[in-house]
Amino acid sequence: MASKGIKDKVAIVSIGCTPFREHWDKSKDDLVIDATTETLEAVGLTKEEVDAYWVGTAQSGMSGLTLSMPMKLEGKPVTRVENYCATGSEALRQACYAVASGAYDVAMAVGVEKVKDSGYQGLNAFPTPTAGTNRTLTAAAMYSLVLPAYAKKYGVDEDQLRMVVAKIAEKNHYNGARNPLAQFRREISAEQICEMAAVAGRLSVFDCAGVADGAAAAIVVPAEKAYDYTDKPLFVKALSFVSGNGSGLMDPNYDYTTFPECEAAARDAYQQAGIDDPKEALAMAEVHDCFTPTELVLMEDLGFSERGEAWNDVLDGNFGLEGSLPVNTDGGLKSFGHPVGASGIRMHYECWLQLRNEAPEDRSIPQTERNLGLVHNLGGYPGEMVSFVSILGTEIG
Amino acid sequence: MTVRGILRTAGYVPYRRLDRSEINDFFGSGTSTGQRSVAAHDEDTVTMGFEAARSLLWGQGNLQPNSIWFSTANPPYMEKTNANVIHSALQLPEETQAFDFGGGLKSGVGALKTALHSSEQILLIQSDIRNGLPSGEDEHNSGDAAAALLVGDEGDGTLLARYVGGSTVTKEFIDRWRSPKEETSKTWESRFVESTYLPLVDQAWGKALVNTGLETEDIDTLVLVGQNQRVKKQVAKSLGVKEVLDDLSQTIGNSGSAEAAVLLVSALENAKPKEKIALCVIADGVEVLIFEKNDVQQNAITLQDQIAKGGNVPYRKFLQWKGMLPVQPPNRPTPTRISASAAIRESEWKHGFVASKGDQTGLIHMPPSRVSVNAEDEIDAMGQEPMGNKIGTVATFTIDHLVYSENPPVIFAVVDFVGGGRIPIEITDVDPDDVAIGIEVTPTFRKLFTADGIHNYFWKVRPVR
Numbered sequence: 071m072a073s074k075g076i077k078d079k080v081a082i083v084s085i086g087c088t089p090f091r092e093h094w095d096k097s098k099d100d101l102v103i104d105a106t107t108e109t110l111e112a113v114g115l116t117k118e119e120v121d122a123y124w125v126g127t128a129q130s131g132m133s134g135l136t137l138s139m140p141m142k143l144e145g146k147p148v149t150r151v152e153n154y155c156a157t158g159s160e161a162l163r164q165a166c167y168a169v170a171s172g173a174y175d176v177a178m179a180v181g182v183e184k185v186k187d188s189g190y191q192g193l194n195a196f197p198t199p200t201a202g203t204n205r206t207l208t209a210a211a212m213y214s215l216v217l218p219a220y221a222k223k224y225g226v227d228e229d230q231l232r233m234v235v236a237k238i239a240e241k242n243h244y245n246g247a248r249n250p251l252a253q254f255r256r257e258i259s260a261e262q263i264c265e266m267a268a269v270a271g272r273l274s275v276f277d278c279a280g281v282a283d284g285a286a287a288a289i290v291v292p293a294e295k296a297y298d299y300t301d302k303p304l305f306v307k308a309l310s311f312v313s314g315n316g317s318g319l320m321d322p323n324y325d326y327t328t329f330p331e332c333e334a335a336a337r338d339a340y341q342q343a344g345i346d347d348p349k350e351a352l353a354m355a356e357v358h359d360c361f362t363p364t365e366l367v368l369m370e371d372l373g374f375s376e377r378g379e380a381w382n383d384v385l386d387g388n389f390g391l392e393g394s395l396p397v398n399t400d401g402g403l404k405s406f407g408h409p410v411g412a413s414g415i416r417m418h419y420e421c422w423l424q425l426r427n428e429a430p431e432d433r434s435i436p437q438t439e440r441n442l443g444l445v446h447n448l449g450g451y452p453g454e455m456v457s458f459v460s461i462l463g464t465e466i467g
Numbered sequence: 468m469t470v471r472g473i474l475r476t477a478g479y480v481p482y483r484r485l486d487r488s489e490i491n492d493f494f495g496s497g498t499s500t501g502q503r504s505v506a507a508h509d510e511d512t513v514t515m516g517f518e519a520a521r522s523l524l525w526g527q528g529n530l531q532p533n534s535i536w537f538s539t540a541n542p543p544y545m546e547k548t549n550a551n552v553i554h555s556a557l558q559l560p561e562e563t564q565a566f567d568f569g570g571g572l573k574s575g576v577g578a579l580k581t582a583l584h585s586s587e588q589i590l591l592i593q594s595d596i597r598n599g600l601p602s603g604e605d606e607h608n609s610g611d612a613a614a615a616l617l618v619g620d621e622g623d624g625t626l627l628a629r630y631v632g633g634s635t636v637t638k639e640f641i642d643r644w645r646s647p648k649e650e651t652s653k654t655w656e657s658r659f660v661e662s663t664y665l666p667l668v669d670q671a672w673g674k675a676l677v678n679t680g681l682e683t684e685d686i687d688t689l690v691l692v693g694q695n696q697r698v699k700k701q702v703a704k705s706l707g708v709k710e711v712l713d714d715l716s717q718t719i720g721n722s723g724s725a726e727a728a729v730l731l732v733s734a735l736e737n738a739k740p741k742e743k744i745a746l747c748v749i750a751d752g753v754e755v756l757i758f759e760k761n762d763v764q765q766n767a768i769t770l771q772d773q774i775a776k777g778g779n780v781p782y783r784k785f786l787q788w789k790g791m792l793p794v795q796p797p798n799r800p801t802p803t804r805i806s807a808s809a810a811i812r813e814s815e816w817k818h819g820f821v822a823s824k825g826d827q828t829g830l831i832h833m834p835p836s837r838v839s840v841n842a843e844d845e846i847d848a849m850g851q852e853p854m855g856n857k858i859g860t861v862a863t864f865t866i867d868h869l870v871y872s873e874n875p876p877v878i879f880a881v882v883d884f885v886g887g888g889r890i891p892i893e894i895t896d897v898d899p900d901d902v903a904i905g906i907e908v909t910p911t912f913r914k915l916f917t918a919d920g921i922h923n924y925f926w927k928v929r930p931v932r
Contacts, residue, residue, distance in 0.1 A: 202805035211867035
């Protein structure tokens, strides 16, 4: 069932990203215009020179008009996509396929979310009319189920595991503090996080992604034309996507220590890119740390750690800036903030900076022979999720 | 003439109890003792009535009432028939009638009497949630409870209790009243009420004995029902019946329109075969009904069992649940009303908690699904699997302080059912410290929230106690 992929058929030649903030002074349209304009200008293109657009937003707009109206695009095909918190990546994936198909020479993916106009805390889904039988648990509570399950399965002390995931937040805050675009730029220690009041299971507010407004955009062209636009394009090595069947919610064998959709998406992406051992091949990874236990489990699902070993690898600092495989060097969702539709493209933006040696010095990854970066972006909950994985590289081949 | 009577009974006492001393302590006055039962924030008279009804019907053989009659003085809906919700939750056939007998405190006994004079098999469901202003007598003395009585004739099976006969005295006077727009009741001066009722009780009692050809000595137990304690005390003394049934005032409290049914359930649980029970309901007049207990055993969990297994609720929470102390909700969107069309499509799941089951693998899907996760099962060939009476164990759980709830925090568990099936679902009637992996739970029908006046009924689980 393996996908064929589009390895080295398309390249990203420009990415832009707004600061992720509580942008009280900016509308969804402002954010879209900021990200789109920055991305076009960086590569010297006009909006007319882009042949087709994809705009990803979870709930800040409907239809392609979300982008075509604020940008005053004329006669352009614009498609709005939505795929939970993987919405931004989905927009990029569609743009890549459109270019790979030969239908267009220049495609743009834009992701945007304006979440802070609701007057409520946290992320809140549009109310869809239902029979009222749907589960109402928050995402934080759903992900909090991971910790006791993981502790039990691998015989880790629950207090120690709580400290392990706090270390993940500490690392991401450390990285975010070195990122001018990030929402939270303050370092915080794992010990401080452990002392905070629990809001869901044992998770505190600092185990949860920041809630922010923001937008990001990327331009995709055929690989053979990439150097017409930039000296340092990023070639798309793999794009995978898995939408789960929800069996985890009803299957007594599901134990909340893994996200099978993520594992499957990673397997597909490694096969497309021809990667045997991601630990050895990847220079860095941006993963979907919506809650700290998510990043812990992802280290195993993405093959960065052996099963039952991610907690040790976290304690060993393997995923820090100086570690063997730096993860979420921009602060991740935790510190960068999570404007749902924009986050996926934001993750690619960090690969863009790091693989091109353009990240600020105080958070740049060690220079090695490795020139591949991985982006993992998910949406949903343990047991019912969608998962995206992409792999980008600086060279063809 | 056909012999009519009661075929089965079941009571329902909500899990929560308020120690009356907490009210005394809070106000620094009062001497009341004992406990009152308290409907949880997610219970109303419909969900409580359903619990009594399912305890009576399920696991008791193939009982198929022609009709269910729901009585309460505290209906979740006006105009819309509350009995229909219970009908749907019980998964009764569409031919089964469902009617409400509501409003007055004697609507419960009225439904009972009407059923006894009918020719059908009727499931009476009587449920009440009683409110009173803080520190007042109603708050102290009332209790929330429900009962179900299956009424039929001898041909429907051995009667638990035969209806011997009774009497009625109807009298209009101002005793206790409540505007439909108000939550709490008012009463006239107690001495006037007492002096008005006492002659009416004598009149009704005399008529009942004449109608049944019995003497006072023939009655083994007197069951006194009514709101006025002084009247009850006087009547207990003056009638001279051998034994007056404990009115459960120290354990449940007065359950209003359900009190007659609740105390009748208690009387029948305690009576020996051949004993005669006189039910005397003092409310806007007097109703007397005399029953004779037969030698029949029931399986339903008894009121005494439920009384023994209560858990306390602090007074502050009691006040919140009763709507007497509004508190700041979490800063999250309030729920929106449910969709009528979606609810009717999903009714078997929503009201009946009926899952689906793969035709080849037997894999249980909660919620039900047309397509199995296992490809061996045919599409649209799933069987039905009612889950409402199953036992499950908690596989894992979490406590959610962030989600909108009328009673935060929400305790959510992943529950694996004996015989298959898993669902992440809220646990109710439990304190956070009492939840642990491995505890046994069973589904319970609750009100999740109310939006735009529409109650969202669905299922949670509660610990098996």
